[in-house]
Amino acid sequence: xxxxxxxxxxxxxxxxxxxxxxxxxxxxxxxxxxxxxxxxxxxxxxxxxxxxxxxxxxxxxxxxxxxxxxxxxxxxxxxxxxxxxxxxxxxxxxxxxxxxxxxxxxxxxxxxxxxxxxxxxxxxxxxxxxxxxxxxxxxxxxxxxxxxxxxxxxxxxxxxxxxxxxxxxxxxxxxxxxxxxxxxxxxxxxxxxxxxxxxxxxxxxxxxxxxxxxxxxxxxxxxxxxxxxxxxxxxxxxxxxxxxxxxxxxxxxxxxxxxxxxxxxxxxxxxxxxxxxxxxxxxxxxxxxxxxxxxxxxxxxxxxxxxxxxxxxxxxxxxxxxxxxxxxxxxxxxxxxxxxxxxxxxxxxxxxxxxxxxxxxxxxxxxxxxxxxxxxxxxxxxxxxxxxxxxxxxxxxxxxxxxx
Numbered sequence: 388x389x390x391x392x393x394x395x396x397x398x399x400x401x402x403x404x405x406x407x408x409x410x411x412x413x414x415x416x417x418x419x420x421x422x423x424x425x426x427x428x429x430x431x432x433x434x435x436x437x438x439x440x441x442x443x444x445x446x447x448x449x450x451x452x453x454x455x456x457x458x459x460x461x462x463x464x465x466x467x468x469x470x471x472x473x474x475x476x477x478x479x480x481x482x483x484x485x486x487x488x489x490x491x492x493x494x495x496x497x498x499x500x501x502x503x504x505x506x507x508x509x510x511x512x513x514x515x516x517x518x519x520x521x522x523x524x525x526x527x528x529x530x531x532x533x534x535x536x537x538x539x540x541x542x543x544x545x546x547x548x549x550x551x552x553x554x555x556x557x558x559x560x561x562x563x564x565x566x567x568x569x570x571x572x573x574x575x576x577x578x579x580x581x582x583x584x585x586x587x588x589x590x591x592x593x594x595x596x597x598x599x600x601x602x603x604x605x606x607x608x609x610x611x612x613x614x615x616x617x618x619x620x621x622x623x624x625x626x627x628x629x630x631x632x633x634x635x636x637x638x639x640x641x642x643x644x645x646x647x648x649x650x651x652x653x654x655x656x657x658x659x660x661x662x663x664x665x666x667x668x669x670x671x672x673x674x675x676x677x678x679x680x681x682x683x684x685x686x687x688x689x690x691x692x693x694x695x696x697x698x699x700x701x702x703x704x705x706x707x708x709x710x711x712x713x714x715x716x717x718x719x720x721x722x723x724x725x726x727x728x729x730x731x732x733x734x735x736x737x738x739x740x741x742x743x744x745x746x747x748x749x750x751x752x753x754x755x756x757x758x759x760x761x762x763x764x765x766x767x768x769x770x771x772x773x774x775x776x777x778x779x780x781x782x783x784x785x786x787x788x789x790x791x
Contacts, residue, residue, distance in 0.1 A: 490526070509535070570605070571751075618784075662758040
């Protein structure tokens with residue numbers, strides 16, 4: 388008879404917290420000394436391994452010794468939408484899974500879909516195949532909710548428009564269109580100051596740093612006063628970054644994948660500077676132990692790892708076909724030395740901030756601060772492959788920014 392399986396622990400709290408909270412909560416699957424690391428497929432807010440600095444140094448040295456040749460950089464930064472078109476043509480709508488975890492991380496979306504929420508306009512920029520907007524539309528009870536989905540990949544937009552819910556939404560409305568977040572103009576179907584919530588999920592990382600200022604300016608212009616940005620993206624020294632081999636480094640922390648799409652890995656202060664003009668508050672760097680909550684009999688669909696692959700759904704594209712990456716062991720041989728005690732994120736290393744953010748951003752209008760920070764933090768997660776007995780240390784950034 389096999390041993391009794393441990394109860395699964397669902398996520399019952401957001402990955403990051405209100406930076407003004409005195410005792411901020413974190414995700415509920417916290418790895419303690421009494422916990423069996425192999426009993427779950429993901430653990431929240433796990434501190435780095437003791438020798439992570441050596442792992443990072445070795446990976447960055449390998450990458451910097453063989454960067455993308457200067458003569459090739461221009462072709463990767465020209466017409467990036469073309470490469471995403473090719474990606475979606477190859478993968479259709481089957482690559483990304485629906486992001487049902489959004490209602491846990493961003494309860495503002497759930498509130499906008501309540502039947503008595505009143506007129507609400509939500510825009511997802513960088514919508515891909517609609518894996519965030521359609522779970523929201525499916526759960527919507529608000530007849531006055533207007534959803535807008537934009538992507539600079541025309542093929543991605545076609546996938547959104549071909550969804551059966553597009554022509555016959557159960558409640559509310561949805562419109563999808565091709566639009567580049569870095570464009571000098573706003574999308575034609577939205578007026579300035581007309582949007583309540585903008586969703587940016589793994590979007591800014593796909594832009595060249597020189598495009599960040601335009602992107603933030605457009606977001607600010609679209610939002611109503613008090614409107615919110617809901618943000619999630621790749622964090623500095625995530626496993627994905629450390630796995631890149633030579634010939635992929637475009638610039639510091641900026642890479643080209645095998646399918647020619649780009650990805651940048653952010654530091655907390657970079658995001659704070661980008662949206663507010665000031666470094667991140669100290670509270671964004673703090674860790675706090677969280678009580679482990681046993682799962683009840685009813686499976687929670689808010690847990691991205693509860694019934695899906697070992698990696699969260701939005702991360703499937705990190706190792707697309709053709710991307711030359713070493714094995715997990717090559718990148719993270721030292722993960723078995725993982726510390727089980729919470730720690731604090733240290734001060735960013737010298738040179739951690741992109742040079743573009745070390746001077747005033749060339750915003751199209753206005754000046755910082757454009758936003759206030761409602762939430763900003765690092766989601767450090769240990770993804771466990773229980774079958775292969777592998778540990779994968781992940782780092783994501785998440786935030787909520789309010790237009791001033």
